Amino acid sequence: MNDRIETYKVKIANYLNADPGNIFLHWKGRVSLYSILKSMNVGKGDEVILPGYTCVVVPNAIMYLGAKPVYVDIEKGSFNMDYNQIEGKITKKTKVIICQNTYGLSTDVEKIVKLAKKYKLYTIEDCTHGFGGSYNGKPNGSYCDAAFYSTQWNKPFSTGIGGFALITNPVLLDGMYEIKKQLIVPSFMDQLVLKVLLFTKRYILSDLLYWPMIYTYRWLSKKNLILGSSSGGEISGNLMPYDYLKGISMTQVNEGLSTLARFDELQDLRKKNSDKYTLLLKENKKIYVHEIWNKNHSFLKYTILVKNRENFIKLAEKNRISLGDWFTSPLHPARESDLVIWNYKMKNFPVAVEVAKCAVNLPTDTKYIDKTLDFVRNNLDEIY
Ligand SMILES: Cc1ncc(COP(=O)(O)O)c(C=O)c1O
Structure with a gap:
């Protein structure tokens, strides 16, 4: 082990x-x-x-x-x-x-x-x-x-x-x-739930189900009904959860070994796709990841700024594009009205606040890049 x-x-x-x-x-x-x-x-x-x-x-x-x-x-x-x-x-x-x-x-x-x-x-x-x-x-x-x-x-x-x-x-x-x-040792139950979620992601999540599943997962984790990225308490307050200080589990180690084995291929895809987004946005005089930022980044997501995020996300849903919405607030995903809890005064961070209102993330690890490029091309008027 x-x-x-x-x-x-x-x-x-x-x-x-x-x-x-x-x-x-x-x-x-x-x-x-x-x-x-x-x-x-x-x-x-x-x-x-x-x-x-x-x-x-x-x-x-x-x-x-x-x-x-x-x-x-x-x-x-x-x-x-x-x-x-x-x-x-x-x-x-x-x-x-x-x-x-x-x-x-x-x-x-x-x-x-x-x-x-x-x-x-x-x-x-x-x-x-x-x-x-x-x-x-x-x-x-x-x-x-x-x-x-x-x-x-x-x-x-x-x-x-x-x-x-x-x-x-x-x-x-x-x-x-x-x-x-x-460090607390993850329980059998912790690992079982994680295994089920990993299975669901690998075998059930598809472009078709991306949006309904994202919404369901977020709702369930906010209500603490499922093992989420963050518990409800973590995003609405700053009290340390009782089981916060947890070590790694073998489920994660095994999954990590398997996903790391495919990492180079994935990373290559991310870079190639990002170059395509850059080209399209640059040609159309939109904000793009400028060359000075464009050397050896990992390009986890390709973030663009849009005029009406809610509308843009709806368009993505309709076209089955796996768009990301990070960050929905400057301290994602906490609500803007709660940010004082974290000593955050919105008026002091105008750029962060503005970006959090209009950022969406294009997928860089997609195998269907042409479909996503078409979507961007068809909605250029919506993009800054
Ligand atoms: C910028 C940033 N920092 C820290 C974290 C925390 O990572 P984790 O969810 O593994 O605790 C995240 C998670 O999404 C993040 O986006």
Whole structure:
């Protein structure tokens, strides 16, 4: 059994040019983030800088430790933190800067790490969208003191739910081992439910059923009736769920080994499809992923900005296009009216708020790219 865990770590580490001993596996990516923050001794009174356009579980992990999330607005082109606004957010209480590879687009990580070193701060790269991409020739996640990755449903490779941490700064290793000892072992039931969901995704989910199944899954997980990406409590409040700190299960390890084996092929498809979207959008003078952002990203999704998102999603549903709707709010998927819970004041992050109103994600891993390109071509008037 442990052999498979070790093999999984080795396979992941090969992609990251890392030592398998520096990989820590968890039930979800957010548990990796929480563990990293704890190993950095983040606690009451500390501040953590992060993008003002992220998943709500990121500020949750910070707040579970008693620290304060301090957001930075994003740039429209990369959907990542605007580098020029970071330094102004640093105070005597700042301990960590978290940067992110939103939708698989790399961030200004070298500059961010340099800035953090100047102020003696730790850095974490949120690579939940960015596994498989690189920045200046080094894999995403290798520049910061630590990085975390997600293997949830729609992530670069999937184990249903899942995640892992990569530790680059050896000072953090003892803390990570300490937390590892406290991890809850996933139950038989946890694994059974996950297996059923994995089976459903593999054999039942199709373009035809994509939308009804997405809506049903989200509704059930919000009501805590099914093993969801986030429980209802995580997206409507910031109290730590009792079973949050969970380790990885063998179901996830086995699934990860099998999906990683097909990763290169998938990644190749994502890049080729993204090039086609870029060409079409550029030719038609629409906003596209500009070449400066277009080197070695992982292109998990190809995000475009549309004039009326609700309408565009309806059109996609009608045409059976597997469109994504991340992020539906600047702290996805929490409701905008609830964002004060996470210390988020919408008026301070105009770009993030605007993007969250009009972003939709074109699929990059589709085998039916011509159908999706036709859909985009036929609806160019709807796109910025
Ligand atoms: C930007 C970002 N960070 C963190 C996470 C958390 O990952 P996980 O669901 O594996 O905990 C997500 C999940 O979608 C995400 O989109």
